[in-house]
Amino acid sequence: MTNERDERAEDRDQPARSTVVLRALIVSSPLAAVGVTWLAAGRAVLPVALLVGLLAALCAVHPDSHFGVLVVAAVAIEWLAIVDHHATAWSIAAAAALTVFHAALAAATLAPETAPWTLAMRRRWTRRGAALIVASAAMWVIVVVTTTHAWSDGTWLFAPALLILAAGATWASRRATWAGGR
Amino acid sequence: MLAGAAVLGHRPDLLVLAAPFVGAAVWAALLRPTTPLTVHQSMGHPTLSEGDATTWRFSVDDPGCHADDIAVRLRVPEWIVAQPADGAAAAGLRDDGDRVLDIGVRATRWGRHRVGPARVVASSAWAGFQWVSESGLDARSLLTLPRTTHFDATAGSVHRPGLIGVNRSPRQSAGTEFASIRPFQPGDRLRRIHWSRSLRTGTLHVTSTWADHDRHVVLLVEGFDDIGRSEGIDGSTSSLDLTLRAAGSIAEHFLEVGDRVALVVLDNRGIHRLPAAGGSRHLRRLLETLSTTDPTGRLNDTGRVPRGLHPGALVVMLSPLASPTALERAVTMAAHGRSVVVVDCLPRDITQQFPGDPLAGVAWRIRSLERALEIERAGESGVAVVQWRGPGSLDQVLRNMRSNATERSQRPT
Numbered sequence: 249m250t251n252e253r254d255e256r257a258e259d260r261d262q263p264a265r266s267t268v269v270l271r272a273l274i275v276s277s278p279l280a281a282v283g284v285t286w287l288a289a290g291r292a293v294l295p296v297a298l299l300v301g302l303l304a305a306l307c308a309v310h311p312d313s314h315f316g317v318l319v320v321a322a323v324a325i326e327w328l329a330i331v332d333h334h335a336t337a338w339s340i341a342a343a344a345a346l347t348v349f350h351a352a353l354a355a356a357t358l359a360p361e362t363a364p365w366t367l368a369m370r371r372r373w374t375r376r377g378a379a380l381i382v383a384s385a386a387m388w389v390i391v392v393v394t395t396t397h398a399w400s401d402g403t404w405l406f407a408p409a410l411l412i413l414a415a416g417a418t419w420a421s422r423r424a425t426w427a428g429g430r
Numbered sequence: 431m432l433a434g435a436a437v438l439g440h441r442p443d444l445l446v447l448a449a450p451f452v453g454a455a456v457w458a459a460l461l462r463p464t465t466p467l468t469v470h471q472s473m474g475h476p477t478l479s480e481g482d483a484t485t486w487r488f489s490v491d492d493p494g495c496h497a498d499d500i501a502v503r504l505r506v507p508e509w510i511v512a513q514p515a516d517g518a519a520a521a522g523l524r525d526d527g528d529r530v531l532d533i534g535v536r537a538t539r540w541g542r543h544r545v546g547p548a549r550v551v552a553s554s555a556w557a558g559f560q561w562v563s564e565s566g567l568d569a570r571s572l573l574t575l576p577r578t579t580h581f582d583a584t585a586g587s588v589h590r591p592g593l594i595g596v597n598r599s600p601r602q603s604a605g606t607e608f609a610s611i612r613p614f615q616p617g618d619r620l621r622r623i624h625w626s627r628s629l630r631t632g633t634l635h636v637t638s639t640w641a642d643h644d645r646h647v648v649l650l651v652e653g654f655d656d657i658g659r660s661e662g663i664d665g666s667t668s669s670l671d672l673t674l675r676a677a678g679s680i681a682e683h684f685l686e687v688g689d690r691v692a693l694v695v696l697d698n699r700g701i702h703r704l705p706a707a708g709g710s711r712h713l714r715r716l717l718e719t720l721s722t723t724d725p726t727g728r729l730n731d732t733g734r735v736p737r738g739l740h741p742g743a744l745v746v747m748l749s750p751l752a753s754p755t756a757l758e759r760a761v762t763m764a765a766h767g768r769s770v771v772v773v774d775c776l777p778r779d780i781t782q783q784f785p786g787d788p789l790a791g792v793a794w795r796i797r798s799l800e801r802a803l804e805i806e807r808a809g810e811s812g813v814a815v816v817q818w819r820g821p822g823s824l825d826q827v828l829r830n831m832r833s834n835a836t837e838r839s840q841r842p843t
C-alpha cells in the first residue's frame with residue numbers, strides 16, 4: 249500500500265511541461281551564447297563551456313539562486329577575452345541567447361514546478377523577450393554607427409552610456425521593493 | 431555589471447550583450463507595484479460525496495494593476511486529488527480574464543480532510559518584484575461522505591411492532607390497506623362493519639385491513655479495523671470502505687421508504703450514537719457520523735453489546751468479522767430476541783491484497799476457513815450473515831426473516 253501511495257505522490261509531483269521547457273532553455277541558452285562567442289572569435293575554449301554548462305545546470309535546479317549572475321559573467325568574460333571584432337553581428341545572437349536565459353530564469357521563479365502555464369502567459373513572455381532582442385539589435389546598430397566613423401573614439405557612445413547607467417542605478421535603487429512584498 | 435564593464439573597458443560590443451538586462455531592469459522598475467494585493471479564497475462545497483469535486487477559487491484584488499502573473503500552491507492531503515496536479519496553478523492576472531484562479535478539488539475517500547493552506551505569489555513584469563501572501567489563507571475542512579449506491583431491497587419487512595410506517599405488516603390490524611371481509615369478532619369497531627355483506631348473509635361482517643408497519647432499523651457499524659488496501663473510490667476497497675458505503679446505502683434505502691434508522695458506530699475511540707429518525711436530513715447526519723469513523727484509536731473491541739438498542743428494532747450489523755468477537759456480539763443480540771442481520775464487509779479479494787507478503791495471504795486463507803465455521807455456527811443460532819455484494823445483498827435474508835416472522839405470528843399461542 250505504501251508503495252502505491254508513493255507512486256501516486258510521484259505522479260502528483262511531475263513537473264509541468266512548461267517547467268521542463270523552461271529548464272531546458274535555462275541550460276541550453278548559455279551554451280548557445282558560448283557557441284556564438286566561439287563563432288565570433290573563430291576559436292573555442294572548452295573549459296569555459298564546461299563551466300557555463302555546470303553553472304547553467306545549477307540554475308535549472310535552483311532558479312531562485314544567484315548562479316545566473318555567474319553564468320552571465322562567465323559568458324561575458326569569455327566574450328571579452330576572445331572576441332576582437334567590437335562591432336560583430338554575432339553580438340546580437342549572443343544577446344538573444346542571454347535574453348532567453350534571463351527570461352527563462354525569471355519565468356522559472358514565477359510558479360511552482362507542477363503549475364502549468366497558460367497560453368496567454370507564454371505569449372506575453374515570448375513577446376516581451378522578443379522586444380528585448382529587438383532592443384539589443386538596435387543597440388548593435390548604434391554601436392556599429394558610432395564605431396565605424398572616423399570621428400568616433402568612443403566618447404559619443406561611452407559618455408552618455410556612463411551617465412545613463414549612473415542615473416538608472418540611482419533611480420532603480422529608489423524603486424527596489426514592492427509595497428508589502430519583496 | 432556588463433554595461434559597466436563595457437563603459438570602463440571601452441568595449442561597445444558588451445553594451446549589446448548588456449542591452450537585454452538593462453532593458454528588463456528598466457522595464458521592471460517602471461512597472462513597479464506600489465500597492466499590496468488582496469487575495470480572497472472560497473470553496474464551492476464544504477461537504478462532498480466520495481468521487482465528487484468542488485472548486486477552490488482564488489481571486490486577486492490588484493488596485494495598482496501592476497501585477498502580471500499569479501501562482502497558487504494549495505496543499506492537498508492524501509485522498510484529495512487537485513486539478514491542476516499538486517494543487518499548483520498559474521495564470522496571467524490581466525490577460526487570462528477575470529483575475530480568478532480555480533483549482534479543482536476531488537475527494538476520493540470518505541473522511542474529514544484538511545485542505546490547504548494555500549500560498550499565493552504575484553509577480554510584476556519580468557518577475558522583478560514578487561508579492562507573497564503571508565496570512566489569511568487558512569486551511570479548510572472538507573467533509574467527504576461515503577458514496578452510497580441505490581439499495582434495491584424488494585423483500586417485505588420483518589414483523590415489528592409500531593403503526594406508523596408505510597410497510598404492510600404481516601398482521602391484520604388497524605390500517606389503511608384492505609385485507610379481507612370476515613365475520614365480526616368481539617372487539618371489532620362498528621365503523622368496520624360491511625353492511626351489504628352483513629345484510630346479504632344475515633350475520634355481521636367487517637372489513638379487515640393490514641396493519642401499517644413502522645420499521646425501526648439500527649445500523650450497528652464496527653470500525654475497529656480497516657483491513658485491506660484502499661485506493662479510494664476509484665480503486666480497490668478496504669473493509670472500512672465497504673462497511674461505510676454499505677451502511678450509507680442501507681440507511682438511504684430504509685429512510686427512502688419511510689422507516690426510522692438509528693446508527694451506532696463502534697470504533698477504537700468509543701461508541702458514537704445517532705438516535706432513530708427519518709428523512710433526508712437524518713440521512714445527511716448519518717453519513718456525516720459515518721465519515722468520522724476512526725479505526726486508529728486505543729480502545730479494543732470487548733465484544734459487549736451496546737446499550738440502548740430498541741427492543742423491537744431490526745439490527746443490521748456491518749462488520750468485516752475479523753475476530754470472533756463480532757459474531758459473538760450478534761449471537762448475544764439474537765439470544766435477547768432481536769432480529770439481527772450481519773453484513774459481512776470483508777473484501778472478497780483479501781487473500782490477494784498482499785502480493786509482497788505470501789504469509790499474509792496464507793494467514794487470511796486460514797482465517798477465512800475459521801470465519802466460515804463461525805458464520806455457520808452463528809446461522810445455527812439464528813443470526814443471518816450475508817456478504818455485501820452491493821444493492822440487493824439483504825433481500826434473501828429479509829425475505830427469510832419475514833417468512834419466519836409470519837409463521838411465528840400465525841402460530842396458535
